[in-house]
Amino acid sequence: MTMSMYQASVPVFQARLKALAHCLEKAEANATERKIDPAVFLSSRLAPDMLALTQQVQIATDHAKGAPTRLSGRDAVRFDDDEKSFGELQARISRTLDLLDTFTPDEIDGSEDKAIEIKGRTRDLSFSGVQYLLHFALPNFYFHVTTAYDILRHNGVPLGKPDFLK
């Protein structure tokens, strides 16, 4: 079987989001065990001008739902960015996974040359489908799931690479 756009997107987002949900579950349990207010973890950041854990999870799910949505040409699905607890972040990840489940290979395969336009804060970006997936959506997605993991590790949550790659 030849590598396809579907294969390089939907199952990758699914696997890594499930691992992220697993890491957040361990983080919540660890907060309870150490009697730490979960809000401390949720608002933690690695530098004053970096985003906190909650936003890292929000943006990771945005890229995971945005990529197949754009590649398939479906209408964008917007989530309110109002999560205030581990439970609400888990619900956001679950909603993203439910959405990912609805994509079929037929909808995404063949989108290599599709024109993708991204409206950025500072400038608009134009990609082909394959460039968008490999050089924008996936690096951004991995950036935010890894940074979420790094924030938890920095806060002493007992995680290791197998949790990230789970």
Added chain:
Amino acid sequence: MTMSMYQASVPVFQARLKALAHCLEKAEANATERKIDPAVFLSSRLAPDMLALTQQVQIATDHAKGAPTRLSGRDAVRFDDDEKSFGELQARISRTLDLLDTFTPDEIDGSEDKAIEIKGRTRDLSFSGVQYLLHFALPNFYFHVTTAYDILRHNGVPLGKPDFLK
């Protein structure tokens, strides 16, 4: 053009390694400017049981050279893990980029179903080529380039997402 194994590997590693080299260049300049011993950054880690910046860069390059080497069936290329300065890390990234330049699409395309065996510290892993690339080499690679970036941000190096996606 259909997505290929080459396209999803070599140019992705090349782009992200060049961005990593750029981030390390800014980090070294920032150390000089702030009169910080570069060894402070190189040995910095986000948690006592996480790897330091030097190892993050070493492992990122290992995945970047390991993936096309395994997918093409070439003999493994080993680097000594003895870098002690920003200059030596830059040289390691350059050597990796030079190696990546030698791979042709013909050598890598069609490796989707190739059996890939990884000898792990705790257990051996078996993958098809496409599973190895999408669910092992790329997540590991992104984990280490992002964590290198996160270590630098945590140390106050003036970087932003555009430096990571450069």
